[in-house]
Amino acid sequence: MLKIKVLGPGCANCKRVEQIARSEVEKLGVAAEIEKITDYAQIMAYGVMSTPGLVIDGKVVAYGRIPTNQEVTNWLIAAQN
């Protein structure tokens, strides 16, 4: 079970990242739990200053930009292995 976290207060960019993560998880058919982190102190605890951020299994994989679907797929596969 992968634990995916989307860091961001909930603006349009953060929602896009969440969407991408959801669609890639579904496409790959991996078991994953997606959680949105909107609390600033928690976001900062990951060292992320520019939102949106994406965390897979406790590891920050991207922040301050919207990753591509292909990138997210790659990270999901890497995290699963």
Added chain:
Amino acid sequence: MSSQKITLTPPRKSGWQLPALVLLLGVVWLLVWPQLQAIADWLTYDLIGLLPETRLGESVNFFLYDVPKILMLLAGMIFLVTFIRSFFSPEQTRAALGGRREGVGNVLAAGLGVLTPFCSCSAVPLFIGFVESGIPLGVTFSFLIATPVVNEIALAMLFGLFGWQIAGLYLVSGLTIAVVGGMIIGRLHPEQYVEEFVWQVKVGQTGDVTYKPTWDDRIRDAGRSAKEIVGKVWPFVVIGIGIGAGIHGYVPEDFLVNVMGREAWWSVPTAVLLGIPLYANAAGIIPVVHALMEKGAALGTVLAFMMSVVALSLPEMLILKRVIKLRLIAIFIGIVAVAIIFTGYLFNWVIG
């Protein structure tokens, strides 16, 4: 579940195709640009058959010239700005500002505020990140003022409609407001207005995430944001130019001299106060402002109005309420408003 065979794609390399495409589009852009007036004339007077020197003819011609011109300019400028900004990041900016004294720090922060890509919903984490790494609050505010005051869309529109001198004046005065405003806030012991929890936040480490965009990535991102922004603002541009075209054709010359001219001293503060609650898109407001100026409104008055509308947007300011007390937000708005009024007078005085 994961029985499908999925392979990791190798990291993409940049080829020559995308840069070549950008170059080609750039050449087409440069070839079409000088022909826009001729195209608009042909459309208005030959194709539609309106007569020059008539009100309707002038209005339609103005509209058909300005719409493609502004849209081309926006697309080109946003592409360029996004591309340049891809070389900066809030993290690098924070590192560059760390350990700077006031003064130098304020100037650097204002400049980086313009260059650093940053979405308004990142304002709070960015603020905490700056504070945590020991950047003085006055310097942080120079950054936070520069970001909205120097708006890239406004800059592009001013350049297209008024020429590089006025766009340059706008840029320089915006930067000056950010530097001076940040320095004043720094003197007011703003620490007391920062919410308690900010000082307690522990900023973690992101670990080994280093994103190095390739040239193709930068070009693709720039293209995407140009498409996105133009796609979002074009209705405002068309409406704004429509109103501007009406003013251009139907409002008599010098009509506004008494109300918005440079002799009317009260017009600058009024324009700024009116602009604070108003929040309009720079893309829509500038064509209107352009037409007003043709009818006798003074440049300083009009620029002050535009800066106030674009920079002082209450919803965006209130995002900061999570980290600073309302009192400091009020001081922030007050200082920027006064600085804009001052800029308005300065322009009215310098450019007669």
